[in-house]
Amino acid sequence: MATKENKRQVRELVEALEHRIHAGPAVGPAEIQSARDFLRRHEFSPASDYFSRLTHLENRLHSRGAAAERPRIKHNYGGTAAGRRMQVQSVYDHLILSTCYWGNFNLRQGRVKISHRFNQEGRIDFVELKYLNSLHSPLNGELRKLVVVRDFAIVRKDWFEAPAQVLKVLPQELIFLYEDIFRCPRNDIVAWLLNIGHGIVSDLLEDLKAGQVGSIPRSIPVSGSELHTFEVALDGNGVASRSGGGEAVCLMPPENRANSSARRPAVCSEQLQLRALIQDEVAMPILEKAAGLEAAVDTFGESEAIVRYIRKSRF
Numbered sequence: 001m002a003t004k005e006n007k008r009q010v011r012e013l014v015e016a017l018e019h020r021i022h023a024g025p026a027v028g029p030a031e032i033q034s035a036r037d038f039l040r041r042h043e044f045s046p047a048s049d050y051f052s053r054l055t056h057l058e059n060r061l062h063s064r065g066a067a068a069e070r071p072r073i074k075h076n077y078g079g080t081a082a083g084r085r086m087q088v089q090s091v092y093d094h095l096i097l098s099t100c101y102w103g104n105f106n107l108r109q110g111r112v113k114i115s116h117r118f119n120q121e122g123r124i125d126f127v128e129l130k131y132l133n134s135l136h137s138p139l140n141g142e143l144r145k146l147v148v149v150r151d152f153a154i155v156r157k158d159w160f161e162a163p164a165q166v167l168k169v170l171p172q173e174l175i176f177l178y179e180d181i182f183r184c185p186r187n188d189i190v191a192w193l194l195n196i197g198h199g200i201v202s203d204l205l206e207d208l209k210a211g212q213v214g215s216i217p218r219s220i221p222v223s224g225s226e227l228h229t230f231e232v233a234l235d236g237n238g239v240a241s242r243s244g245g246g247e248a249v250c251l252m253p254p255e256n257r258a259n260s261s262a263r264r265p266a267v268c269s270e271q272l273q274l275r276a277l278i279q280d281e282v283a284m285p286i287l288e289k290a291a292g293l294e295a296a297v298d299t300f301g302e303s304e305a306i307v308r309y310i311r312k313s314r315f
Helices: 004-023 029-041 049-063 172-176 186-210 274-279 283-291
Strands: 075-081 084-091 094-105 108-118 124-133 143-149 161-166 227-231 247-251 293-300 304-311
Touching: 004 029, 004 049, 029 049, 075 186, 075 274, 084 186, 084 274, 094 172, 094 186, 094 283, 108 172, 108 186, 108 283, 124 172, 124 186, 143 186, 143 304, 186 274, 186 283, 186 293, 274 283, 283 293
Parallel strands: none
Antiparallel strands: 075 084, 084 094, 094 108, 094 247, 108 124, 124 143, 143 161, 161 304, 227 247, 293 304
16 A cells, blocks of 8 residues: 555656656656556555556657657746635646635634646546645645546547546535535535636636736635635535535635734745736636536446536626
């Protein structure tokens, strides 16, 4: 069984290979095979997306012509939009949008980060949860793929229907997003987990174009006085709305924080202001496409699903 250290090592290894295949130096087939051997040696699940990412790298090597690709660069943006603190990572040919949620359950506090990865056609490859402060402390720092489109690294990017894998036991921390989430049909829950990503993208685009995004420090304060709430609920189509009994908590924009400047850390120089995202030639087309889509889901058993994309009626 893979340990936390094994997971850290393979994450760094695969990310380094992905960076090199775009920016150089060249990746050799033997390096990909070595990484695959590492996964097998440390008993990573065959369903791990590290295997599919390595297959994708291998296919890129086989299909690449003699002409070298123009190197592309990762960009990391942070700021506030639509009342949310968010991070956007523009990575070669895809985009990862992350938001944080905080709450209380049985007198315990918790905080999680939800990340949606969008491909270049605006489809979601996966929804991931990271335990920043789990209700069960041994899980702190762990990652869980809540929904993963199968073989997302190698399927055509403009798909309208695809099989997906759903985490069998969804984290109880999802109540921070909507307190009655586990009373909803599983189809609606899975569709909602996808569609909150598309909804946040729509809000982000609206504020970007209106010049209403804000800047924030990179690290996350934990004081309850620096938090504000907004309401979210599931409508009949499994789409997030901002009404209902559920409550999620995000960090307030810095201009609304009272007397917190003394504790406020400096902004990391490697993270760009969110407003600069509007000039990103990779990210903006992805955001535009993602904002015009929504997902419908059929689930089968505990972990299988079919995801279908339709265009939002208002677009």
